[in-house]
Amino acid sequence: MSDIQYLKKVATQVRRDIIRMVHAPQSGHPGGSLGCVEFFTALYFGGVMKHSTNFSMEGKNEDVFILSNGHISPVWYSVLARSGYFPVVELATFRRLNSRLQGHPTTHDNLPGVRIASGSLGQGLSVAIGIALTKKLDGDKQLLYVLTGDGELQEGQVWEAMMFAAHHKVDNLIVTVDWNGQQIDGPNEKVMSLGDLEGKWRTFGWEVLHNDHGNDMQSVLDAFAAAKTKTGQGKPVVVLMKTEMGFGVDYMQGTHEWHGKAPNDTLTEKALAQLEETLGDY
Amino acid sequence: MLNNITSIGKKATRDGFGDGLYEVAKANPQVVALCADLIGSLKMEKFIEAYPERFFQVGIAEANMMGIAAGLATGGKIPYTGTFANFSTGRVYDQIRQSIAYSDKNVKICASHAGLTLGEDGATHQILEDIGLMKMLPGMTVINPCDYHQTKMATIAIADHHGPVYLRFGRPSWPMFTENMPFEIGKALMMSEGTDVTIFATGHLVWKAVEAAKALAAEGISVELINIHTIKPLDEAAVLASAAKTKAVVTAEEHNYMGGLGESIAGLLARKLPTAMEMVAVNDTFGESGEVPQLLEKYGLEAVNIIAAVKAVLKRK
Numbered sequence: 050m051s052d053i054q055y056l057k058k059v060a061t062q063v064r065r066d067i068i069r070m071v072h073a074p075q076s077g078h079p080g081g082s083l084g085c086v087e088f089f090t091a092l093y094f095g096g097v098m099k100h101s102t103n104f105s106m107e108g109k110n111e112d113v114f115i116l117s118n119g120h121i122s123p124v125w126y127s128v129l130a131r132s133g134y135f136p137v138v139e140l141a142t143f144r145r146l147n148s149r150l151q152g153h154p155t156t157h158d159n160l161p162g163v164r165i166a167s168g169s170l171g172q173g174l175s176v177a178i179g180i181a182l183t184k185k186l187d188g189d190k191q192l193l194y195v196l197t198g199d200g201e202l203q204e205g206q207v208w209e210a211m212m213f214a215a216h217h218k219v220d221n222l223i224v225t226v227d228w229n230g231q232q233i234d235g236p237n238e239k240v241m242s243l244g245d246l247e248g249k250w251r252t253f254g255w256e257v258l259h260n261d262h263g264n265d266m267q268s269v270l271d272a273f274a275a276a277k278t279k280t281g282q283g284k285p286v287v288v289l290m291k292t293e294m295g296f297g298v299d300y301m302q303g304t305h306e307w308h309g310k311a312p313n314d315t316l317t318e319k320a321l322a323q324l325e326e327t328l329g330d331y
Numbered sequence: 332m333l334n335n336i337t338s339i340g341k342k343a344t345r346d347g348f349g350d351g352l353y354e355v356a357k358a359n360p361q362v363v364a365l366c367a368d369l370i371g372s373l374k375m376e377k378f379i380e381a382y383p384e385r386f387f388q389v390g391i392a393e394a395n396m397m398g399i400a401a402g403l404a405t406g407g408k409i410p411y412t413g414t415f416a417n418f419s420t421g422r423v424y425d426q427i428r429q430s431i432a433y434s435d436k437n438v439k440i441c442a443s444h445a446g447l448t449l450g451e452d453g454a455t456h457q458i459l460e461d462i463g464l465m466k467m468l469p470g471m472t473v474i475n476p477c478d479y480h481q482t483k484m485a486t487i488a489i490a491d492h493h494g495p496v497y498l499r500f501g502r503p504s505w506p507m508f509t510e511n512m513p514f515e516i517g518k519a520l521m522m523s524e525g526t527d528v529t530i531f532a533t534g535h536l537v538w539k540a541v542e543a544a545k546a547l548a549a550e551g552i553s554v555e556l557i558n559i560h561t562i563k564p565l566d567e568a569a570v571l572a573s574a575a576k577t578k579a580v581v582t583a584e585e586h587n588y589m590g591g592l593g594e595s596i597a598g599l600l601a602r603k604l605p606t607a608m609e610m611v612a613v614n615d616t617f618g619e620s621g622e623v624p625q626l627l628e629k630y631g632l633e634a635v636n637i638i639a640a641v642k643a644v645l646k647r648k
Binding site for chain 1: 363384385387389390392394395396397398399400401402403404405406407408410425426428429430433434435436
């Protein structure tokens with residue numbers, strides 16, 4: 050089996066995990082999670098990040114990932130568990146009382162892999178910049194990876210952070226924007242237009258890359274590879290990644306309807322019928 | 332003992348922060364600092380000159396500053412953030428709540444120009460609610476030192492205390508009187524023992540409480556004066572022991588009476604040792620522009636107000 054075939058198998062299982070995780074408590078955010086499966090699978094399984102499942106908060110001499118749009122926790126939890134950060138069976142506790150798998154990620158319960166709480170939007174980029182600065186101070190050559198939503202860019206703090214990263218030449222930082230064009234109340238363009246998103250990042254002093262196929266594994270791997278070549282050159286790097294919300298489940302695909310809604314028993318069955326059990330369900 | 336408490340001159344508490352930051356950075360290479368365009372106001376120049384690579388200017392962007400500080404702490408640094416108290420708390424409450432307090436980050440939020448004594452800038456900048464905002468956050472340590480030396484000692488001490496800290500200090504030149512006194516986070520400082528009434532004071536109002544206690548002593552009223560520099564965690568044993576002894580309590584602080592030191596002590600006493608009590612604090616109002624002495628007089632934070640509160644509580648004893 051080629052590497053890419055294996056990554057696709059992982060991605061299919063992660064999609065099954067997402068559906069089952071939100072189905073059990075009838076709560077969670079499947080839409081954005083499904084849209085970012087290729088991103089997370091490539092990041093953790095595709096050799097993009099140097100990381101260790103022997104988790105340390107400081108992450109010295111490792112690449113560090115920060116999830117800013119914490120509501121897509123199902124995809125992250127699934128990938129972390131499937132990578133070996135914690136037992137896969139723990140995915141069954143998602144959003145349940147006394148679980149480490151809170152609705153939105155937190156460090157509060159020492160879940161390996163998570164370095165900051167996220168959920169209240171717009172904060173992750175600032176945190177990642179802080180870790181990136183620490184790496185520079187310590188002579189640590191590894192990188193910071195950040196994922197942010199597109200609707201999330203409506204938060205003012207993001208633009209403060211963008212300005213800072215360019216001014217202070219934080220060039221050990223790769224941000225990816227999950228540009229699915231949707232948010233809770235509808236399309237970005239209707240709720241609050243992002244306008245010339247590329248131009249905005251560029252004029253803020255960032256190196257801007259595009260990935261127009263964020264649900265194509267090879268395209269995601271290529272985008273990470275291209276982004277890496279742009280680091281260390283005095284500019285922070287952003288990848289504007291086009292994805293489709295709900296990708297992989299036909300009735301969830303391309304609509305904001307499943308942003309924060311769990312499927313019922315029938316629809317769960319329908320979704321799982323479209324997703325082969327490749328690595329074994331928890 | 333009361334007569335031994337004398338002012339050896341005046342300096343601002345923010346000068347104590349600046350000098351303390353320099354010293355703690357010299358001793359601990361993990362200490363870094365951030366500022367949101369208020370280097371001079373926070374007295375951070377000496378640190379920046381000595382350790383330019385450990386300083387981060389964030390511009391007028393306090394929310395981003397709190398997030399970056401959380402990231403620096405994640406990586407193992409001990410970040411000190413510097414801006415005015417208003418912009419250190421109210422403006423960035425959600426960032427502190429999620430990225431620092433809930434995430435248990437070792438960030439030291441250092442806040443100058445707190446309270447009315449900021450003076451002429453007026454109510455937009457005179458935050459009187461910050462202690463309340465910060466003490467409500469689980470895991471947050473809240474410290475409000477009373478003079479130059481105590482602020483300097485606190486600035487140094489918080490580096491060795493793991494966890495988020497809110498360190499509150501101020502703008503004006505203020506009497507210095509704690510040079511030879513100890514400082515320990517979470518431990519009340521007994522300044523003068525007495526028998527008739529206890530005054531628990533914090534921040535700038537400690538000096539006003541010293542003046543009040545001296546005046547009351549001249550009238551034959553024995554005051555036990557206790558400085559509560561650490562509002563959270565509150566030294567409950569010290570508060571209860573003194574309240575049990577004097578059976579009358581007055582609190583004094585440069586803060587809204589809601590959410591402040593007085594409220595913390597009232598809550599403790601209500602639960603464990605109901606005691607007659609009066610609060611000297613701002614009466615749930617915003618401040619205004621004016622000179623420091625004028626403001627303290629108008630808003631009832633002078634020694635005379637503490638004296639009046641003592642006399643009132645003694646009648647209820």
